[in-house]
Amino acid sequence: MKPALRRGLVWIGCTVSSWGGLVLPSAWSPAAIAQTRAATNQTGMQLQINGRAIAGQWVVEPASQGSFIWIEEVALRNGLGLELLPGLSTTRQAIRWFSDGRVAEGVEQVPARRQNGRRFLEVSSLARRSGWSLAVLADQLVIQLPAATLRNLRDGQQGANRRLVLDFDRPTPWEWDAIGQQLRFDGSVPAQLVPSLQRYGIQAEQQGDRTSLRLPAGLGVRVSSLGSPDRIFIDLPTTTGLLSPPAGLGSNPAPLTPAPPDLAGTQLQQRQVTVDGATFPVFVIQLDLRQPNVRLAPIWAGNGSLEGTQVLQAVARDRGAAIAINAGFFNRNNRLPLGAIRRDNIWYSGPILNRGAMAWNDQGEVLIDRLGLQETLQLSSGTRIPLVALNSGYVRAGAARYTEAWGNSYQTILDNEVVVTVQGDRVVSQSQADKAGSNRFTIPRNGYLIVLRSANSLRTSLVNGTTIQVLQQAQPSQFDRFPHALGGGPLLVKSGRVVVNPQAEGFSRAFEIEAAPRSAIGLMPDGRLVLVAAHEQNQGQGPTLPQMAAIMQQLGVVDALNFDGGSSTSLIVNGQLVNRARGSAARVHNGLGVFLGPTTPASLR
The missing domain is CATH 2.60.40.3500 (Immunoglobulin-like)
Known part of the structure; x- marks a missing residue:
């Protein structure tokens, strides 16, 4: 249906016909973009595609030979069905939308850029090829395609x-x-x-x-x-095994789609689970980690650092995960992690407050329990300094350590931090920082930073030339034998019993009694893993933590761990947000990704 033309309609470009008028460049090039920077851009926060309103920002950059059209990628996906394919490039995006079948698998590359926390794609070539007509109506970019x-x-x-x-x-x-x-x-x-x-x-x-x-x-x-x-x-x-109800989840489950057809032993279901007289819609994915083509890995939003948040759908796409669920907590102000992230025996972020965590290896073994990590600095003087955190956004008085896994640099989190640089196991400098966020320190190769917070008395022990050995011990010690881990909390079920104790894991009383959507992970008696997202009942309230533990018990798990919840609760399958409406999931810091293939996923940094 063609939108009615009315007052305020501004045509873009040169020659104007009865519909359209946006002149598109013959080819995209950085030089052409540079020529437009002095010109007046047009921008808005909504599109209209064949009469349907689609939320998303757009920018039109006029050029001497046409206009460049930048549209927020989420709007292109929601409004057109444009497929955003995995890739880590910040300047190009692989897409598929009626792409030329003569190109390998119909994949084409379009320019991409990030601006003000949003990611945009330049689609003038796509628009020209597909016969779009475009115009600006107030703050809307109007796109019309023939039926x-x-x-x-x-x-x-x-x-x-x-x-x-x-x-x-x-x-x-x-x-x-x-x-x-x-x-x-x-x-x-x-x-x-x-x-x-x-x-x-x-x-x-x-x-x-x-x-x-x-x-x-x-x-x-x-x-x-x-x-x-x-x-x-x-x-x-055609494999009916993908559609059969998994053992231990009860009878007559309602199957959901899409279930990955090349992921053997996977079921995706929606169930109605009743706890304390309240019935909650529960989305369940069951995985058999012993299958050779199933691998788990932590995924996070930051590119090259641990700082950053993004909707899980985009994180899963960028990292190439076939399935993903949101995982650990984070500081929403500075977008830093608050819990364990471990991959290939490297602590990207250490555990905090003895909170619940899951750990696993590439042979399909999983451990779910409360996790602590004690690091100690053994100095050449004989002094021992216990560390309070490793690569963490969680701060308290004492000494914390930041390694290259955190990123190339560390930006101060509190006022007046003292930053000690260690390289080759030897202190090489001490620096006094100023206001929080005003100083950034390079994390050296073959070294790390020690950050002192309200611990000036330790400065005299960490003078230049002091040699240091780092001692590390996970608690309980069986976590040490698992190369991968993700933190959450609180622990919900252990050995089949409800063990919810939020205060023992440093959570507030308000968090304990809050009713909200929740994400969780559970281990079945036969070793299979379940990813679970529980939502609001008909009366509008999600489960409390005790209710979530009871839900996991009903699903038949022996061990279960709560992840971050509320608006963060996200379950992604084949690029689809399957547990809630599009656009309703908040940005998250990290998640658990499920990858297909015979080997562990490549580096996610």
Whole structure:
């Protein structure tokens, strides 16, 4: 449906036709962008795509040969169905949206940049190729695409999957609703194709210029698009084992989609669990870590440092995780971690306050318990200095250590910190910092920083030339044999018993009794792992911590750990946020990522 033109409509570009007028550059180049910096940009916080309002920021940069169109990536994903593919580049983004089928797997690269905490993609080339018409209406960027028509339906195989191919006459905005099992697109289905869809159990519903294709329940579906010709793939796993109810989770679970078809032994379900007379919707993913193609790894938002937050959907995509759940706590002001993050035997962030944590190895063994870490500096003088923290945003009086795992540098967190630089196990300098955040210190290679907070008496023990040995011991000691760990808290279930004690792990009484959505992880008796997201009941309240422990008990776990919750509660499968509405999940610091492949994931930094 074409939006009505009214007063305030500003056409962008040169030649104006009855609809459109935005002149797009023939090719993107950094030089062309540089030429536009002195020109007046137009920007806004909302798009309109074929008459639908989509939240997201946009920027139009005029150039001598056209305009460059920067749109926030989340708006492109929500409004068009544009697929954001894994990658760690900060200046390019791999995408797929009716991309040229002659390119490998239909993947194309577009320019990307981050500005004011948002990530934007430059899509003028995509818009030109796909026949968009664009204009500015007040603070909206109006995008109009012609309605598409479904031309043909084909059936085939893609590996172990059954593949349906929907051939269209042009690119169209599309959306896969993983909960409602619907594929929506802007366009129509000819009457002669309706019986063909029905033979696959697909019901077509037309509402105005938009069509919904409702698929049968219980299918682990993956949807993608490709160009030349323009088509949408619907991959349906033929392995019924992915759809069977997992042992220990009760009867008649309601399957969800999409379940990764290439991840053996994985189930994704929604259940209704009743505790204390209240019924909560609970989303459950079960993993068999003994499968050779399943690996776990901590993932976090920062790129090259431990500072930063982002929605988990973007973190999982950027790190290449097929499945992810939000994990540890963090300081929302300075965006620093407050708990354990360990990968490949390296403590990126140390545990705090003896809080609950999970640890695992690459053979599928998992340990869930309360975790402490005691580090001690053994000085050449014979003095021993106990450290209060390792690579942590949690601060208290005493000495803390920051290694290269924290990042290339350390920025002061409190006023008047004393920073001691150690290189090659020897103190090489001492520095007095000023106001919090006003000083940044390089973390040396083959060394670390010792940060003294309200501990000036230790300065005389850490003079230049002092040699230091670092002693380290996990508590309990069995954590030492696991190369990977993630912290959360509190511990919910241990050996089948509810053991919730938030105050013993440094949480407040208010946190203990709060009713909110919650994320958790649990270990089944046979060694399988469950990722769980529990949400508000009909009366609008989520579970308390004791109720969450009872939910985990009902799911049959022997050990369970609470993760960060509330608006952070996020469960991602194949790039989809499956446990809540799009855009409703808050930014998080870290999560637990599930990766597919025969080896441990490559570096995530």
